[in-house]
Amino acid sequence: MNGASMNGLLLAASFALPLLLAVAALWPPMRRHLLAALPAAPLPALAAALLAPGGSLMLAPDPLRLTLALDEPGAMLLGGSALLWCAAGAYAAHYLAASPRRTTFAVWWLLTMAGSLGLCLVADMTSFYLFFTVASLAAYGLVAHEATPAAGRASLVYMALALLGEAFLLLAFVMLAIGAPGIGNPAIAEAVAHLAASPFRDAILVLLVLGFGLKMGLVPLHVWMPLAHPVAPMPASAVLSGIIVKAGVIGLIRFLPFGGGLEGGGLGGWGEALIGLGLFTAFYAVAIGLTQPHPKVVLAYSTVSQMGVVAAVAGAGLASGSRATPVLAAFYALHHMLVKGALFLGVGVTGKAGGRSAGPVFAVMAVMALSLAGLPFTSGALAKYVVKDLFGDGAAALAVTLSATGSTLLMLHFLRRLAGLVAADAGKRPPAGLLLPFLAMAAASFLVVGLLLPATGASYAAALAPQALWKACWPVLLGGALAVLLHRFAPCLPAIPPGDLIVLAERGWPAVLRLADRLERADETLRRWPVAGALLLLLLLGLGAAMQLSAGFHIPGG
């Protein structure tokens, strides 16, 4: 077997193995071992990310054209996801070992995994939609797992918004495919190349940003995240926040026309609009997150804020026409994926650590938290360094820098809330099944992001130069100072319920129920015989009249 086909097989195995394991749940003897198999399921994907970048595979020839291809941004996200899936899977195998619904959980987990890993690999539009849908709908099972009223509400909101997002994307894809050359299922790159000339260009861009922004949690479509992340089991929150939201990032990377096409024709505004939306999200989420008492909710708002930064990166790439944008955005997303995964896993570990074990765990958490804020020598500093150039040095650049201050504030708030979780029992030690995956993720965030830095075109010398370090330092220091100030005024902060805007939207719920009631009553009326009979005749007259009118009355001669 030659190398190319070997690579192709690895790509296919990345999502085929989780799928096969999920199907194996139909076979009773397999069911008992399913949870334990979770950490092994993403291994082919990890191997593919390491060995097969540049590989491709035609799953089905013309006219289906289901195509797999692994480019550089795809490989970054695939590898990062696979790592987090591994660690979170090992964590879940321990965390849920006693749960009565562990098999159901494992099936949803594997389906979500298959979707999210496949998403990094696909090159044609139908497959992209397929994997996007699988990832986003299967994650419903992860949100709903705990079966509490809060989980019920969160999963309902998640489901409603996810389906809405799917609908936006489907319409966008259909409009995109109409403009693209050839019938049927165009490759994403071909369709995007055609975007600038499409008659539906603006509508497509709006729908794409809505659909992917929903997944990333751009304000005001972020409402599902602060509800969903706290109610899911700990490892599920880690993958939701680490990986599922990245589906939106992959979407933006794949579908926005970076490197030309949009500057001309008065479309330059799109990049700036996306920057504005992203930065607004970044600061808005920090402001709301600061009022939240629950550490997992604070982390959820931090994810919203960070995804706002990624959206701004994508916007800056559009505005500047830089072809490097996909790699840079993927690099930033990779950093966030690993660090946020470690943080969520760590929340669970902290709750099980008491006495002497609490200190080291807390220290690792602090480093991870400040990595999100861009503390020098962490993955966050590298990620922020790499994307900085895209913004030039106008107001947007300053705002991005200040977003690091916001993150510092939010993360210090998180650490303060986390301290409340430390186990009171001084003899308590976190079990190895939870501790090791957490530490592995923390280490991976340094190693993986550090090793991949040259792939973005940056050099270690420049990234670690004193000037760059100072640029990373001062926003964090400023954030620290502000945090002290904020601590004084903490009692004055308003209490905002998690999910902020959703609470307003939910006020409309009774009206929706009333409408449904009314429809049901109307249906009962319509199903009464005299009504249906009269409608039969009315329809006959109406359709007959419409046909006569549109054809013009014409009585045949003779």
Added chain:
Amino acid sequence: MMVSLLPVWAVLTPVLGLCALLLCERWIRPERVAAPFVGLSLYLSLSMTYQVMTSQAPLVYALGGWLPPLGLTLRADGVGVFLMTLTALVMTGVAVCAWTPSEGASSRGRFSFWALLLALWSALNLAFTAQDLFNFFVALEMLSFAAVALVALDGTRGALVAALRYLLFALAGSILYLLGVGLIYGRYAVLDLAGLREIAQPDTVTLAALALMTVGLMAKTALFPLHLWLPPAHAGAPAPASAMLSALVVKAPFLIILRLWVDLLPLPAAAPQQIMAGLGAAAILVCSVIALRQQRLKLMIAYSTLAQVGYLFLMFPLMPGPAPWQDIGWTGGLLQLASHGFAKAAMFLAAGLIYEALGHDRVAELGGLARRQPVTLAAFAIAGLSLMGLPPSGGFIAKLLLLTAAVEAGAWWIAAVILAGGILAAFYVFRALGHALADGDPPVAPVALYRQGAVLALALCALAIGFVPLRPFALLAIGRPLEALEALP
């Protein structure tokens, strides 16, 4: 075109099975008598499809050597064999699932079921191969009578009331249709579709006849708001019967409407097509919401059928070309028809097995099903995937094609309805799935694995349609435009 006796055999074989059933009633169990005829009919349908696909031409037979306008012809074109294959596969799945070795049900009821299954099959094959307006009427009446009897099979009061309501409303529809046929014959003295195509004019009489026939058929296909009979009938019938009724029986009148509008008198897209699509849209939105609020699984599935029938009517304004069978709207609509057929058959059969296992089909009390009947539930979920229009499934491809056609035609409201319908369908499917995945340890009666497997196979058929390429499907254009049979070749 190719002269072939196969269409005749496709109609006759189930009737022969019916005769055999009557003759052997005393001695042999009905399913054993019916089984070879089920197999033979399946083989006939598949071999016809194979022949049409290889020769790229329809199979035609003029009965008794008489040509139209006096004689009757049976003609299996691309659409015909496509639907006959759908029918054959669904019927076979239903037959396997209804095959109960135990002596549970009363033998009389079992005899009736198998007899009606064969009668229904013959009527469907006739409806899919008939070429003249009166033959359609005969096929539809055979279909209605068999379907009404299936609804009444349980013999409970509720089932009888539902059957009577179904029968009376279907009769109202048929009589309107027949009146339309009378007007057409009075105007042209021809009933053969191909002959009519050459001479039909959009004048007042013809249009009035077309309206009569269309509305009559709408009543039979339960298009909203003419759906009063469907929920009690489909929810009250035994599950295998509901599967055939929902998957196949409502599709035959729809196909005839389609053929009237495409084969008989192609009219330029205008207000009438918009009205039909409007009714379809109302069906999708209203009936999906009501499906969401049903407490019983079978009623939920029945309302879902109403909504999915609505999708079929969206195709009328979406085939604007001079040759509608080359438009993606045509392919989309017919794929929707087939994938809904498979998915709905699987769903009703799954509901039936769930009822057998749990002794009820209340949605809120399905907890524990995932552990006890994973195969049935998987089938239900896969069928649900197709109804929601999520990939990879036939429902997805169908909705994608309809959506593309709607965007190309600039019919944004149709696009919005297609998307909203998908969201609502996802809600009612996930609601049932969510309850089934919940904790619980209900007492469960055993259900043979091969029966669950048959349901899963039907659901996988719906999934398999998802791998049809996204373009006009060549099979569905074979045999169009209709050509008048001038002489026997």
Added chain:
Amino acid sequence: MSATLFGLAGAALVGIGLFGLIVHPTALRKLLAFNLVGAGVFLVFGVVARRAAAAGLAGDPVPQAIVITGIVVAFAATALAATLLARLSGPEEEP
């Protein structure tokens, strides 16, 4: 002229029947009303057959064949509905 008269009579029968079909609450009356519509439609077919007489034939055989088939179908439908009605009005049986 008689063709027009019969046509009008057919239309009247269809109209009366449809009215009954919609308005009457009991199933038996609906069934009778359906038969009335049926009679009206068959009358229309009769008129159509008569019109062919102009061509020199005694009558067009096709509508006659259709009417005969239609009558059989209507009879079968009436019998089926009557059976259902009888089962419904009879003493409730254990299914």
